[in-house]
Each structure stands twice: as C-alpha cells, then as structure tokens.
Amino acid sequence: MSAPATAPPGGPPAVPDEPPPTRAGGRHWPRRLAGVAGILVLAATGLVGYRYVDREPTEPRPVAATLPTRPVTRSDLVSSVQVTGRLGFAGTYELVGQAAGTVTWVPRPGDVVGRGQRILGVDLRPIPLLYGPVPLYRPLAPGSSGADVRQLERNLVALGHADPAELTVDTSYTEATARAVRRWQHDLGVDETGTVAPGDVLTAPGAVRVGEVDPLIGQRLQPGSPVVTGTGTGHSVRLDLRLSYRPLVRVGQAVRVQLPTGGTVDGTVTTLGSTVQTSSSQAQPGGTAAQSGGQPTGCQGNSCPQTVPVEVRIDGPESRLGGVFEGTVTVVFPAQTRRGVLSVPIEALTVGADGAYAVVLVAPDGSRRTVPVETGMFTSGRVEVSGAGIAEGDAVEVPTL
Structure with a gap:
C-alpha cells in the first residue's frame, strides 16, 4: 500500500494517486488517448467543428511552343555540279640529259629544285x-x-645575272x-666561256619535286639519257567530267575544291579536254605521276558515261591543303547563278x-x-522564293532548326 498523499503547507488539498486506466489483460492505455477521447466528446456535442476542402493538384498550363525564325534574305544563289577527282602534284616531268661524262652528284627523292x-x-x-x-x-x-635564246x-x-636595262630579252x-652568261658561269664555278652548250643545263616548266633519279653516282652518262623524273611543286586535281556537263565548264573558271579534311580551297580550271572517252569503273594506275581520275564514275552495268579530262589548279599556298597533298577530293563547278533573289x-x-x-x-x-x-532555285540549303506577301527582312518560321 502506498502512503496517503498529504498537502504541502498552504497548498490545495492533495489528490490521492490513481492508477492509470487499464484495458483487458492489465496493460495500460497511453495517456494521450485520454485527450483524444475528450476531443471526440466535444465534437459530438457540437463544440468543435472543421471543414474539408477538396484541392486538386495544380498543373502548369501548356504554353504554345515558339518556333525559331530566320530572316528572308536577298542575295545571289548559285547551283553547282560536284565531280570527284584525284588531288596530286601538278605536272609530271621526265628530264633527259645531254651531257657526256661520269655522274658525280644526284638529288634525293623529295628534293625540290x-x-x-x-x-x-x-x-x-x-x-x-x-x-x-x-x-x-x-x-x-x-x-x-630563236625562242631558246629568249628563254635563256x-x-x-x-x-x-643581267640588268633588264642592259639586256633586252x-x-x-x-x-x-x-656578258650575262659569263657572270652566271662565274657564280657556278665553271669555265667562263660566254656560250652555252646543250649539256650545260636541264630545263623544266617550273620547279621540280624529285621523284626518281635514274643514274647512279659513278655511272657513265650518255647524251639523251633520262636522268630525273618528278612533278611540279604546285597541286592540281584531275578528273573525268561527264560530257553533258562540259558546256558548264571553261578554262580559267573559278571552282571550289572540297578536301578530305572538310575544308575547301580555291581552284582554277587549267585544261578542258576535247577528246571524248568512256569512263572506266576503276581509276587508272600511276599514282601521283599519272593523276588518275576520280571515282565513282556512274557506270551502270556495262554502260559507262562519256567523259572529257579536266585539270584544276589549286590556288594559294600549299599550307591551305592542311597537310593533305594526295587523295580523293570533290570539285564544285558553279552551274547557274540567280542574282539578287529572295x-x-x-x-x-x-x-x-x-498543295502549293x-x-x-x-x-x-x-x-x-x-x-x-512561288519557289525557284534550290541550292546549298536555301530556296528562292517570291510572292506578293513576302519581302526582304521578314521573319519566317523554320521548324527543324
């Protein structure tokens, strides 16, 4: 038995301790359930009220998509013909010596003379x-x-070695x-005779990139012997152009050459063949010297298109090629120009x-x-347009940008 509770001096009478409520089995109810029970009683008597508000989740309203736009422009449009060709060194040289004697020095392959x-x-x-x-x-x-004197x-x-004011070419x-020849011979370290013999020089249209050297050092050379083969130092593209495209091409025409690297360089048509040939399904052998034509040729079965040979000179310095000196390239020939169109x-x-x-x-x-x-020329991702309701500078929707 517990001792009866006593009130502290001057305080309210003590309330004897009561055991907490129990449920069957002797286990005690949690104290907080008493408070819940009180709330239920108040609710039953109407002293406590509440309101339930049914709120649906708020979703953002759809916003109309804004499509990108591009301006209507006025410029020149150029359609083109693209032909595959072979990039290589321009020109193929085979130099024949006229000197007689023993070979005492030769250049190395790859040297530029x-x-x-x-x-x-x-x-x-x-x-x-x-x-x-x-x-x-x-x-x-x-x-x-003669012409050989003018050349010299x-x-x-x-x-x-000669002053143009002194020597008339x-x-x-x-x-x-x-006198000019003797000055030249002095610089060469040879006899200063003032005359020139056939075996004294070799001639080529320009600088030569040495490919192969025929004679060996110590070999006896006879007049008329091939001595050096090589190419020019510039670059060109040789290709087989379909005969139907020939009216679109002319000597001196400016073209664009697309390189394997993805870059482009300027080119100029230097030769346009007049002899018709039938394209072969395979390029001719010969590497750089032969400058075989490009592929594919468009043959269908045993039928191959008729073509003419074309050579395109690469304009500008060699550095613009990005280190690619040989290989398959694409030459773009302008075919039609529309000037000042929308x-x-x-x-x-x-x-x-x-349907319009x-x-x-x-x-x-x-x-x-x-x-x-109304549409006109289609080229390079653009199309010529005209109509009463469209003008330069208007913004047009371009859904796939």
Whole structure:
C-alpha cells in the first residue's frame, strides 16, 4: 500500500494517486488517448467543428511552343555540279640529259629544285635547272637567234645575272647576253666561256619535286639519257567530267575544291579536254605521276558515261591543303547563278491545303500568318522564293532548326 498523499503547507488539498486506466489483460492505455477521447466528446456535442476542402493538384498550363525564325534574305544563289577527282602534284616531268661524262652528284627523292639550282653533277660540274618549255638542243653563242635564246635571257634576268636595262630579252644572242652568261658561269664555278652548250643545263616548266633519279653516282652518262623524273611543286586535281556537263565548264573558271579534311580551297580550271572517252569503273594506275581520275564514275552495268579530262589548279599556298597533298577530293563547278533573289531556308517551306508552297511569317508582336510563295532555285540549303506577301527582312518560321 502506498502512503496517503498529504498537502504541502498552504497548498490545495492533495489528490490521492490513481492508477492509470487499464484495458483487458492489465496493460495500460497511453495517456494521450485520454485527450483524444475528450476531443471526440466535444465534437459530438457540437463544440468543435472543421471543414474539408477538396484541392486538386495544380498543373502548369501548356504554353504554345515558339518556333525559331530566320530572316528572308536577298542575295545571289548559285547551283553547282560536284565531280570527284584525284588531288596530286601538278605536272609530271621526265628530264633527259645531254651531257657526256661520269655522274658525280644526284638529288634525293623529295628534293625540290628551283631555277638556277643544281639538279645533276657530271664530272664535278654542276648542271643547273632553268625554266622554260624548250630543251637546250644546240649550242648558243653570239649571233644565235630563236625562242631558246629568249628563254635563256629570261632566266638570266630572273637569276639576277643581267640588268633588264642592259639586256633586252628577245630572240637575239648579243654581247650583252654573253656578258650575262659569263657572270652566271662565274657564280657556278665553271669555265667562263660566254656560250652555252646543250649539256650545260636541264630545263623544266617550273620547279621540280624529285621523284626518281635514274643514274647512279659513278655511272657513265650518255647524251639523251633520262636522268630525273618528278612533278611540279604546285597541286592540281584531275578528273573525268561527264560530257553533258562540259558546256558548264571553261578554262580559267573559278571552282571550289572540297578536301578530305572538310575544308575547301580555291581552284582554277587549267585544261578542258576535247577528246571524248568512256569512263572506266576503276581509276587508272600511276599514282601521283599519272593523276588518275576520280571515282565513282556512274557506270551502270556495262554502260559507262562519256567523259572529257579536266585539270584544276589549286590556288594559294600549299599550307591551305592542311597537310593533305594526295587523295580523293570533290570539285564544285558553279552551274547557274540567280542574282539578287529572295531566299529562305528550305525547312521553312510548308504545303498549303491546295498543295502549293507557303511560308509562315512571324510579326514582331508574335502574330503568325501563312503566305503562299512561288519557289525557284534550290541550292546549298536555301530556296528562292517570291510572292506578293513576302519581302526582304521578314521573319519566317523554320521548324527543324
């Protein structure tokens, strides 16, 4: 038994402790249930009230998608023809020597020999390279005349051995020519005779990138022997152009050349063949020297299109090629030009209910209207458009941008 509770002095009478309520089995109810029971009683008597509000989840209202726009522009449109070709070094040279003697020096494959530089050595005598289309086929001395004399004088002036004010470049070998030759021979370290013999030089249209050297050092050389084969230092593309495209191409025409790297360089058509040939399904062998035509050729079964050969010179420095000097490239020939026309991205075109083309114009305030248009040239992702309701600077929707 517990002792009866006593009130503290001056306080309220003590309430004897009561055991907490129990449920069957002697287990005690939690004290907080007493409070819950009280709330239930108050609710039953109407002293406590509540309201249930049914709130649905709030979702954002859909907003109309804003499509990208692009302006209507006025410019020149150019359609084109693309032809695959083979990039390589321009020109193929095979130089034939006219000197007799023992070979004492040869260049290495890959060397580039320019005007006035040694390209062969015979009996310890340097054989320099001169530029020009005419090989030195005869001795030249005062009194000689001809195209080979003009060629020699041009080289002497270019090398700085003759003053143009002193030496007139023409077809006559004069004393002024002889003086310039002696100055040139002095710089070469050979006998200063003032005359030039056929075996004294080799000629080529320009600088030569050495490919192969035929004679070995120590080999006995005879006049008329091939000595060096190589190419020019520039680059060109050779291709087989379909005969039906020939009216679109002309010598001197500017073109674009697409490189394997993805870049492009400028080019100029230098030769346009007049001999029709039938394309083969395979390029001709020969590597850089042969400059085989591009693939594919468009053959269908045993039927191959007729073509003409075309060569395109690469313009600009070699560095623009990005280190790609040989390989398959694409030449883009402009075929038709439309000057000062309105155009939009091709993706801007829609088809109206009547099946005609239209575009959607977007005003500065965001309003939209569909305008029918007439289409013209399609090229480079754009299309020529015209119509009463469209003008330069208008904004058109382009759904797929």
